Each structure stands twice: as C-alpha cells, then as structure tokens.
Amino acid sequence: MPTLRTLSRVAESIYWMGRYLERAESTARVVAVNANLLMDLPAGASLGWRPLLDIAGAGDAFDARYAHTDERNVARFLTGDAANPSSIASSTARARDNARIVRGAMPRVAFQYINELYLFVREELAGQPSRSRRGAALDGVARRVQQIEGFLSSAMLHDEKWQFLRLGNHLERADMMTRIVDSLARHPNAGGGFPPFEQVIWRSALQSLYAMQSYLFSTQGQVERGPVLQFLFANEAFPRSYAGCLRSLRFGLRHLPRNVAPARVCERIARRLKAARPQRLDGTALHDFIDDCQIQLNALHEAISITYFHFEPAAPPRGPGEAPA
Amino acid sequence: MPIDWKEYNAAGVWDELIAPTGRARPGAGPLRKMLARLSDVELGERQAAANLAIRAMGITFSVYNDESPNAIDREWPFDIIPRLVQRREWEAIERGLKQRVAALNLFIDDIYHEQRVLRDGVVPRAYIEKSREFRPQCVGVDTPNGIWSHVCGSDLVRDHDGAVYVLEDNLRVPSGVSYMLENREVMKRVFPELFQHLAIHPVDDYPRQLSRCLAAAAPDGVETPRIAVLTPGIHNSAYFEHSYLAQTMAVDLVEGRDLVVGDDDCVYLRTIEGLVRLHVLYRRVDDLFLDPETFNEHSLLGAPGLMRAWRAGNVALANAPGCGVADDKVIYTYVPDLIRYYLSEAPLLPNVRSHRCVEKSERDYVLDNLDTLVVKPANESGGYGMLIGPQATKRERERFRRRILANPRNYMAQPMLTLSTAPTWTDGRLEPRHLDLRPFVLSGHERYVTMGGLTRVALRKGSTVVNSSQGGGSKDTWVVDSTATAPRARR
Numbered sequence: 001m002p003t004l005r006t007l008s009r010v011a012e013s014i015y016w017m018g019r020y021l022e023r024a025e026s027t028a029r030v031v032a033v034n035a036n037l038l039m040d041l042p043a044g045a046s047l048g049w050r051p052l053l054d055i056a057g058a059g060d061a062f063d064a065r066y067a068h069t070d071e072r073n074v075a076r077f078l079t080g081d082a083a084n085p086s087s088i089a090s091s092t093a094r095a096r097d098n099a100r101i102v103r104g105a106m107p108r109v110a111f112q113y114i115n116e117l118y119l120f121v122r123e124e125l126a127g128q129p130s131r132s133r134r135g136a137a138l139d140g141v142a143r144r145v146q147q148i149e150g151f152l153s154s155a156m157l158h159d160e161k162w163q164f165l166r167l168g169n170h171l172e173r174a175d176m177m178t179r180i181v182d183s184l185a186r187h188p189n190a191g192g193g194f195p196p197f198e199q200v201i202w203r204s205a206l207q208s209l210y211a212m213q214s215y216l217f218s219t220q221g222q223v224e225r226g227p228v229l230q231f232l233f234a235n236e237a238f239p240r241s242y243a244g245c246l247r248s249l250r251f252g253l254r255h256l257p258r259n260v261a262p263a264r265v266c267e268r269i270a271r272r273l274k275a276a277r278p279q280r281l282d283g284t285a286l287h288d289f290i291d292d293c294q295i296q297l298n299a300l301h302e303a304i305s306i307t308y309f310h311f312e313p314a315a316p317p318r319g320p321g322e323a324p325a
Numbered sequence: 326m327p328i329d330w331k332e333y334n335a336a337g338v339w340d341e342l343i344a345p346t347g348r349a350r351p352g353a354g355p356l357r358k359m360l361a362r363l364s365d366v367e368l369g370e371r372q373a374a375a376n377l378a379i380r381a382m383g384i385t386f387s388v389y390n391d392e393s394p395n396a397i398d399r400e401w402p403f404d405i406i407p408r409l410v411q412r413r414e415w416e417a418i419e420r421g422l423k424q425r426v427a428a429l430n431l432f433i434d435d436i437y438h439e440q441r442v443l444r445d446g447v448v449p450r451a452y453i454e455k456s457r458e459f460r461p462q463c464v465g466v467d468t469p470n471g472i473w474s475h476v477c478g479s480d481l482v483r484d485h486d487g488a489v490y491v492l493e494d495n496l497r498v499p500s501g502v503s504y505m506l507e508n509r510e511v512m513k514r515v516f517p518e519l520f521q522h523l524a525i526h527p528v529d530d531y532p533r534q535l536s537r538c539l540a541a542a543a544p545d546g547v548e549t550p551r552i553a554v555l556t557p558g559i560h561n562s563a564y565f566e567h568s569y570l571a572q573t574m575a576v577d578l579v580e581g582r583d584l585v586v587g588d589d590d591c592v593y594l595r596t597i598e599g600l601v602r603l604h605v606l607y608r609r610v611d612d613l614f615l616d617p618e619t620f621n622e623h624s625l626l627g628a629p630g631l632m633r634a635w636r637a638g639n640v641a642l643a644n645a646p647g648c649g650v651a652d653d654k655v656i657y658t659y660v661p662d663l664i665r666y667y668l669s670e671a672p673l674l675p676n677v678r679s680h681r682c683v684e685k686s687e688r689d690y691v692l693d694n695l696d697t698l699v700v701k702p703a704n705e706s707g708g709y710g711m712l713i714g715p716q717a718t719k720r721e722r723e724r725f726r727r728r729i730l731a732n733p734r735n736y737m738a739q740p741m742l743t744l745s746t747a748p749t750w751t752d753g754r755l756e757p758r759h760l761d762l763r764p765f766v767l768s769g770h771e772r773y774v775t776m777g778g779l780t781r782v783a784l785r786k787g788s789t790v791v792n793s794s795q796g797g798g799s800k801d802t803w804v805v806d807s808t809a810t811a812p813r814a815r816r
Contacts (some may be wrong), residue, residue, distance in 0.1 A: 004551075005596035007583050100383075100559055104572035115383040159596065288521045313599040316587030 005257075006105075006160045012309040013101040014161050018168025020095035021114075024088050024121075025145035026176040028138040029208050030055055031078055035071070035135065037204040041197060049074035051183040055176075056086045075134060080125035088141060092121045107155045110148065117144040163252040167304060170252070175244035175297050181232060182290045185283065190225065202228045207241045229286070230279035241294065246270060249300070262303040269296045288297050326365055328755055329763045330357070335757035338747040339487050341408055342810075352411045352805045353415070359408070372405050372750050375515045379403055384507050387562040388794055401504060402798035405515055408747045408760060408780040412526070412806045418481065418489060418764070419774045424664060426477050426766045427652045429494060431475040431667040436650055437463045444531045447666050449660050452683075455734055456656075457704050458497075458649030460612065462619055466636055468645050469542050470770065474652075475643040476535070476607075478502070481778075482677070484743035490677045490742070492761065496652035497618070497644060498609050502531060502765050503569035507780040508801040519589030526776045526804040529766070532573035534773045535607075539574075541769035542641035543604045550604035553577040553594065555584075556669055557610050557626045558778055562794070567609050581610075586630025590637040605641045606631075612646045654701045654737050655681055682729050682736040691738040693728065698738040713789075715741055744789050747800065749782055758782050759789045762802065777802035 034052055050069050053059040058077070061084060066073040096118040103111045149169065156162050168294045184190055184205050187297035190198060202223050206212045215223070215231050218238070236243040250266045253259045276289050332349055342353045349357040363371070384401040410418075435442050436453060443450045453459050478499025480492040509528050513520060536552065543550035556567035558580055571578035577594065584601060585593045593600035608627075613620045615627040634640045650656070658679040661672040680687040680698075691698060700712040712725040729736045746757035764778030780800040781791035791797040 004577075005594075005598045005601050007577055007579065008585055008597055009580065010577070010594045011597050097559070100568065102565075103568045104575075104578050108572060111625075112382050116381055119380070190734050308597040313585070313593075313595060316585070316589055316591060316593055 006085060006164070008309050008311075010102055010105060011161065011164045012305070013098040014105060015164040015168040015304070015309075017095050017098035017102060017114075018165040019172040020098065021145050021148060022169045023086065023092040023176065024095065024117075025142050026173070026180075026208075027056070027086070027088050027091065028141040028145075029079055029210075030176075030180060031075055032135060032138040032142075033208045035075075035131070036207070037200060038071075042110070046072060047187055051186070052078060054186075055179045055183045056084075057179070058084060058086055061085075071131075072128065075089050076128060079134065079138070080121070080127065080129075088138075089121055089125060092118045092141075096175045105161045106152065110152060110156070113144070113148045113151060117141070117148065120144060141161045160256060161178035163255050164308075166252045170245040170248045171297060171301060171304075173240060174242055174249075175294060177209060177232060177240060177242055177245070178293045180205055180299075181229070182287060185225075185286055185290075198225065199223050205232065211238060211240060214238050226279040229281075233273065233278045235243045246273070256308070258307060261307050262300060263304045265296065265300045269293075269300065272296065326603055328361055328368070330361065333748060333755055333757070335746045336603060337485065338743055338757065338759075339483055339485050340757055341410075341483070341745055341747040341760070342406075342746065345421065350409070353409050356407070356409065356519070356803075359519060359522070360748075360755075368405070368750060368755075370574065371515050371752060375403055375405050375511050376400070378511050378514050379507075382507070382509075382510075384504070385565050386504075386793055387564065395519060401507070402784065402793065403508060403511060404749045404758075404784070404798050404800045405512070406748050406755065407519075407801040407803045408749060408762070408782075409510065409803050409805055410762075410777055412804055414489075415777065415804045418674065419494075421672070422479055422766050422774050423772045424668065424670060424673050425479065425491065425494065425660060426768055426772065428660065428664040428667045429477070429496060430471060430473055430768060431644075432663050433496075433651050434471045434737070434807055435667075436467070437466060437473075437647060441692065442663070442666060445666070447662055448656070452655060452734065453650065456650055456653060457716070458612075458647070458653055460647035460650070462632055462636075462646035463645070465808070466645075467638070469544075469641060470768075472542065472768045473645040473648040475538055475542060475645075475768050477768070478763045478778075479766065481674075481762045481764065485743040485745075486620050487745075489674065491660075491674050492677055492742075493654065493657055494652060495763075497649045498611065498764065499763070500563040500566050500609075501763055501779040501781075502775065503566035504799055505765075505775065505777070505802065506531060506573075507569070508779075508799060512801040524806040526806075528776050528802075529777055535570065536574040536765055538767040538769035538773070539605045539607055539641070542643055544638055544641065547604050551576075551602065552605040553579045553603055554601040554635075555579055555606050555608040555610055555627075556672060561609075563609060576607075579606075579814055581625060581627045583691050584628035584631070586628055586634050590630070590634050590639050592628070592631065592634045592640040603615065603640060605643065607643050608751070615642070615646060625663075649704070653703045655683070655703045655734065658737055677698070677739045677742060680738045682738065687734055688729065691736075692726055695726060695739075699741050700736055700738045703735045703737070713741070742789075744783075747780075747782070749784070749800075751784070751786075756786070758784060758786070759791070760800065761791050777804045 030052060049071055052074055053062050056078060062077050079086050079088045081087045084090060096114055099111050099114040120140060129137060178256055184201050187201050190201050202225060205228060206215050218235060219227050219231060221227055233242045235241045236247050238244050246269055253263050278286060281289055333343060342350060344350055379400050385398045386401055387398050432442060443453060464752050474496040476499060478495040481489055482492045483489050506528060539552050540550055553576055554567050554571040556564060557579055568578055583593060583595050587593060592603045594603050610626045614624040616629060616631040617624050618629045619632040635642050649807045658681055661676055664670060664672045680691050682688045682691055696714045698714045702710045712721060744759040744761060746759050748755040749758035760780055760782040762778050762780050765775045767773040781797050782800055783789055783791045784798045785796050
C-alpha cells in the first residue's frame with residue numbers, strides 16, 4: 001500500500017487539537033491544585049491567585065477585564081471565560097473546532113468524546129459555579145481529556161497524523177510544566193523558607209503534574225526544591241517531565257519525513273538541559289533557564305510549523321507526467 | 326397512556342403508516358403494534374434520548390440568516406417514528422430512478438457534444454442557450470463512461486391517491502445522504518428492539534458504493550486513484566456531511582487551499598512531504614466557485630486551474646461541471662421525453678404535471694390559477710424562490726405574476742400536491758405531518774440506488790416545506806419485506 005501523505009492543513013489542525021486538549025487539562029489541574037494549596041498555607045504566606053495568571057501568561061488580559069485579583073475572578077477567567085483565549089472554555093472550543101476539521105482522520109467516536117468535553121465545559125463552567133461544583137467540574141475536564149487521549153492512543157492508527165497529535169500534546173505539556181515550576185519557584189517560601197511551607201509548594205507542583213507517587217518512588221526522598229526540580233526537568237522516565245516530553249517529541253519526529261530542522265532544535269534543547277542542571281540553579285538563574293526553555297520550545301514549534309504546515313512545496317514537473325510519489 | 330390510533334386523523338391525505346380504516350398499511354402492522362405498546366411518556370423519553378444522541382454525536386447542519394454574519398450550527402431535527410416503504414414498491418422505484426438517471430446523463434453528454442436532442446427538436450434550443458447552468462467551457466469534454474452526474478438525489482412525493490411522483494432531480498451537489506445514514510444509527514440506539522423483530526434493510530453500504538463510483542471515474546491507467554472530498558469549509562451548511570463522507574470512505578477532506586494545479590495540468594495535494602497527485606475530486610462546491618481562472622475570479626473555495634486539469638482528463642470532478650444544465654425545473658418537464666428519446670423506453674416513474682411558462686397557453690393558465698399552483702424558478706434549490714399559491718398573500722402572487730411575465734423561461738408551475746403524511750411525535754402525541762423522500766443514485770460502472778433514502782418531514786402542522794433550512798426535520802426510512810412482516814393470508 002502506498003503511504004497516504006497527510007495534508008499540511010490537516011496535520012496542523014491535529015497538532016493544535018493536541019495542544020488545546022493538553023492546555024485544557026493542565027489549566028484544570030493548575031486551578032484545582034492551587035485551590036488546595038491555598039488551604040494549606042496561612043493567609044500571610046500565600047501569594048493568592050496572581051501566580052496562576054502568570055502561568056497562563058495572561059496577567060494583562062485579566063487586568064483589562066477584572067478589577068480584583070481574587071479567587072472568584074481568577075478562577076472564572078481561567079475556566080469559563082470565553083473572552084480569555086487561554087481559558088478552559090476557549091481551549092476546549094478550539095480543540096473542538098480543530099477536531100471538526102480532522103474528524104475524518106480519527107475513529108468516528110473520537111469527535112463525539114471531544115464534543116462531549118466541549119458541551120460539559122459549556123454547561124459546568126459557565127457563570128459562577130460554587131467552589132465544590134467547580135472542583136468537580138475541573139476534575140471532570142481532566143478526566144475527559146485523559147479519556148480522549150487514552151482512547152486515541154488505543155484506537156487511532158499510529159501514523160503521521162498520530163505523530164502530529166503527540167507533538168502537540170508534548171510540546172504543550174513541556175511548556176505548561178515549565179510555566180508551573182516558574183510560577184511556584186518565584187514564591188518567597190519556595191526555596192529555603194519555612195520548610196513546611198516549602199514542602200507544601202513543591203508538593204503542589206508535583207500534584208499539578210500527577211507526579212507525586214512517581215517522584216516518591218524514584219527518589220525515595222523528601223519533597224524538596226532541588227530533587228523536585230531534578231525530577232521534573234531531567235527524569236526521562238516520567239512522561240510529564242521536561243526530559244520525558246523531549247524524548248516523546250524526538251521519537252515522534254523520527255517517524256515524520258523531512259524532519260531535519262525540527263530534530264536539530266530538539267538536539268539543541270537536549271544539550272542545553274544537560275548543561276543547565278536546573279536543580280542547582282538559584283532563583284534568578286532558574287527563571288532565566290526556564291525562560292530559555294520556553295524560547296526553545298517556541299523555536300521547536302516554529303520549526304515544525306515551517307517544515308510541515310506553512311512551506312512552499314517544490315513545483316510539480318513541467319509538462320505531462322507523474323509527480324514524485 | 327398508550328397511543329390511541331383512533332385519535333390519529335390523517336383525513337383526506339395518504340398516510341404512509343395508517344390506512345383510512347385505522348388499520349396499518351401492508352408491512353406496517355408490526356411497527357404499529359409495537360408503537361401501541363409504548364405509552365406517550367415512553368415515546369417522549371425515546372424522542373429525548375434521540376435528541377441527546379444527536380447532540381452528543383455532533384450531527385449538525387448550519388443555517389444562514391440576515392441577522393448573523395456567520396452560519397449557526399444547529400442540531401439535526403429528527404423524528405423517532407420511522408417511515409416505511411414496502412420492498413416490492415421500492416424495487417419498482419429503484420428501476421424508475423436508474424432509468425431516469427441514465428437518460429439524464431445521456432442528455433448532459435449529448436448537450437456538450439452533438440446536441441442531437443436539440444437538432445431533433447425534442448428540447449427547444451432556446452432553453453439550453455439561455456440556461457444559467459449551461460457551461461460553454463464543458464463543450465467537447467469526454468468524461469469517463471460518459472457520466473456527468475455521478476451522484477443524483479431525486480425528490481419523490483406521494484400524492485393523496487397513493488401514486489409516487491418525481492418532484493425534482495438534484496444533479497449538481499445533492500446533500501442529505503449522511504443524515505440518512507446517521508438517522509439509522511440513532512434509531513438503532515433508541516429502538517433496538519424494533520430491529521430485532523422487523524426485517525429492515527440496512528443502508529450502510531453507501532460509503533463503499535460511493536467510493537467505488539468515484540474510483541470508476543478516475544483517469545485512464547490509474548490503478549489506485551487518490552480520491553478527496555472538496556468542501557467549501559467548516560462554515561458550509563453541509564460541512565457535517567462532507568466530513569462524514571470523507572471519514573466513512575477513508576479519503577481526504579480538502580479545501581481549495583490544499584490543492585495546486587501544476588503547469589502540467591495535473592492536480593496536487595499539499596501534504597507534509599510536498600505535492601502529491603490527486604485523481605478524483607468529489608467536489609461539494611458549486612461550479613462557479615470551482616476555478617477562479619475560469620469562473621468567479623474572486624472565489625477562494627476552489628483552485629485555479631481545476632477546469633484545465635479536468636478538461637485535460639487528468640482529474641475527475643464529480644459531479645462534472647456543467648451538469649446543472651439538466652438540473653433545471655424547466656428541463657425537468659422534459660425528462661419523460663428524454664427517457665423515450667435516449668432509451669426508447671416508457672418512463673417508469675411519473676413526473677408531476679407541469680406547466681412551462683414560456684409557452685403562451687400554459688403561461689396564461691398559470692397566471693389565471695396562481696392561487697392554486699406552485700410556481701418554481703428554474704434554477705433555485707432548497708425551497709427558495711418558490712410561490713406556494715394557496716398559502717401566498719395577494720401581494721406575493723402579484724409579485725410572481727410580474728416575475729413570470731418579465732422572464733417566462735425561468736418559471737414552471739405545478740398543481741399543489743397533497744403530500745403524504747406519517748405519524749410524527751409532536752407535543753406529546755402522534756400527529757400526521759407531510760413528508761417527501763430523497764433517494765440517492767450513484768452512476769459508475771453500474772448504477773446503485775440507496776435502500777430507501779432520506780425522508781424529510783415538515784414539522785409544522787399543515788406545512789409541506791420539508792427543507793431543513795426552513796423548519797423541516799427528518800425520519801429514518803425503512804424498506805421492509807412485507808413478505809416477512811405481512812399478516813398471514815386468510816384461508
């Protein structure tokens with residue numbers, strides 16, 4: 001059978017579908033975990049809800065729409081507010097838009113699952129749900145995304161389209177991971193503060209990424225800044241770590257044609273990670289390193305985009321005749 | 326409360342399920358009996374379950390109006406009471422449709438070649454020369470197997486006397502088949518028990534048949550053609566269907582910007598690896614938007630050069646450009662003549678009696694009877710631009726009088742048919758609602774007709790407008806073996 005090469009437009013949509021699904025799930029986790037974190041920190045030791053806006057990179061957009069940075073407003077902005085392009089409502093709507101475009105490339109029921117996620121968010125996170133209802137809804141979002149990704153993993157043909165979905169997933173996952181760590185690391189209690197609070201903060205980083213058990217199993221140690229950073233950045237065996245995502249990205253690119261440019265960016269990211277040893281970096285240095293990580297991930301996105309989605313293909317042969325297969 | 330069929334009153338109309346005596350039509354007995362076993366509450370629950378399934382499955386269509394710049398995505402309106410057709414009757418209809426589509430394809434091919442039918446005076450030349458759908462760019466083009474309309478959707482209606490008529494043939498880009506297929510899926514979820522007890526013919530062979538039909542249109546010498554469905558995009562009213570068909574045939578769903586026509590007059594797809602040759606395009610974009618080099622120069626829906634690739638025989642377009650010349654409400658009136666002319670056969674399916682406004686005596690009759698007739702423009706679809714005389718206001722009738730006089734060639738008129746009805750779930754009970762039936766006919770190496778078709782139902786009481794854009798819904802259509810389900814013969 002000849003390989004049916006994927007349309008560039010379809011590849012792009014499926015990639016973005018992967019990114020938006022992942023973004024919806026991460027955002028749901030971050031909001032839920034932050035609500036828990038605040039319960040464990042005394043009022044004076046907490047930075048409240050502002051850091052969540054930093055994670056989303058949406059502080060200015062928030063300030064333009066809301067007067068007070070309180071739980072009610074931030075949670076609403078990040079979950080059900082369709083005017084915020086990075087909210088869960090926007091992410092699921094855009095995941096669904098892209099799914100409509102690539103509906104034909106997936107098992108038929110996949111669109112139904114994504115559509116149900118979208119309808120669920122529209123019903124459960126619109127308006128001002130109570131704290132407990134919001135918690136259940138955020139849990140519902142995360143579970144539905146996991147169901148979709150699990151289903152696609154077990155039922156979709158693992159072809160090029162699948163690789164683009166995974167590239168989107170992992171790029172977004174790596175990016176969100178660095179943002180979560182960045183926002184927590186800036187907390188005054190995050191490094192060498194009052195130890196119980198330090199633990200609470202890093203525990204919440206691990207929890208946002210479902211990493212607590214994996215961390216404890218692989219380190220057999222306490223929840224402390226250094227080992228947590230080491231684990232979240234460098235432990236390849238953990239699929240949501242930076243190194244784990246990077247491994248998946250490299251694996252995915254190996255299955256795609258013409259992968260030289262994006263693969264080169266991956267190699268560069270790997271070299272920089274190895275050289276940086278994030279567990280040893282202090283506040284500013286860590287922040288700079290994370291900044292660089294995000295720049296690199298963006299470069300990878302650009303490379304994928306230019307290589308596969310937006311390029312001018314070589315002209316077809318002149319005169320009658322078959323094009324290269 | 327169980328359904329009381331005595332209260333069900335379809336007086337003066339042919340009902341598809343219930344005869345005037347209150348008994349079931351042949352073949353419909355078991356269905357009537359099973360429905361009678363359900364209470365109105367249970368039926369309401371089944372309808373709600375169907376609506377929920379349609380919402381979750383994302384079965385939608387889009388409607389446009391003047392108030393909103395973007396189309397609104399609506400869930401597909403569906404009624405849970407199926408419409409039944411007896412197998413024996415269906416086989417006769419199937420033969421009639423195949424005959425019709427054979428003649429129509431021969432007609433289109435003739436129009437773009439020798440025009441024998443005009444020379445022999447069967448159809449007046451003026452009709453073709455003035456037709457908005459005649460495309461000079463298509464003259465002399467040879468299509469594989471002489472097929473122009475690969476997919477045809479003909480609308481059938483049953484009048485009060487029980488006779489089935491062809492109301493129109495949609496030869497350009499007929500839509501609705503995906504809803505026919507999805508209606509069946511929804512019904513299986515909602516009424517699993519009915520499918521166990523009745524011999525209902527499956528409909529799900531369509532995507533495979535369509536794929537074969539398209540492959541048959543591929544340019545000579547291409548063994549495994551690459552096929553794609555061309556959609557205007559996500560905001561088109563039939564996007565759901567385009568995506569559905571691409572998915573079920575396992576081919577690409579493409580937009581104009583995915584296509585490149587090279588200097589070699591071949592069509593290519595933009596893939597992640599570069600350009601890949603495309604052989605068959607099932608286009609769901611109107612002729613005039615297909616190719617800005619040839620038609621509407623501002624169109625972004627097609628691809629520049631598509632027509633030159635098609636004319637060179639390097640890509641098949643299905644349906645072929647220009648086939649709308651036969652999809653014209655005035656040409657429709659000649660179809661029985663075309664069947665006799667091209668096939669030397671008597672037409673198996675009757676047309677609705679029609680009056681051509683271009684002929685003076687007919688026009689005078691139409692103008693004198695505007696209050697009883699339905700007037701249709703030659704080239705509109707979706708129920709737009711029609712006058713339904715008995716329901717129109719005096720002002721509307723006057724407006725049509727002026728339009729007819731200004732451009733008589735563009736109009737034909739038919740008597741108002743009393744479309745048949747079937748029981749439909751409305752406000753907690755079953756009431757008769759008018760319906761039609763759109764079967765789909767595929768023409769490739771051989772002809773294929775869907776088993777039944779898409780039943781469209783006018784959900785508003787008394788209305789006969791079944792278009793989904795204008796308050797219509799749909800029903801699942803069951804072709805049933807009455808031999809397997811008929812009551813035992815009397816001894």
